[in-house]
Amino acid sequence: MNVKKQETGKNESRRQILKNRADLISSEMHVLVELTDKCMQKTEYNVPPVT
Numbered sequence: 001m002n003v004k005k006q007e008t009g010k011n012e013s014r015r016q017i018l019k020n021r022a023d024l025i026s027s028e029m030h031v032l033v034e035l036t037d038k039c040m041q042k043t044e045y046n047v048p049p050v051t
């Protein structure tokens with residue numbers, strides 16, 4: 001019974017770590033997108049429409 005509890009704890013913490021990592025990545029991506037938008041607005045690239 002004790003061993004089973006340890007295993008569950010391990011899985012829980014691992015899941016939590018993965019979730020935190022995913023949150024971090026998504027927030028970083030959000031910042032990246034914002035920066036890219038700002039740069040695009042500043043330089044105003046003349047991007048031809050994709051046909």
